[in-house]
Amino acid sequence: MPIQALPTALANAPPEQQRTMLGKALYPLVDQLEHDAAAKVTCMLLEMDQML
Incomplete structure (x- = not known):
């Protein structure tokens, strides 16, 4: 998926x-x-969202 389409897909x-x-x-x-x-590192980045 192109990165530009990611916000809409999410x-x-x-x-x-x-x-x-x-x-x-x-x-x-x-x-x-x-x-x-x-x-x-990817996992750590994804976990940052759960900390907030």
Whole structure:
């Protein structure tokens, strides 16, 4: 999914699918910067939303 379509897709998705969609969009971006820890960093980013 193109990154430009993500906000609309998230708005239309049920809450239980939103986290998965965000993870799938974030992981390739994080992987480019921090390959060895991409899964951990992506998970940490997704958990930040739950802290607020």
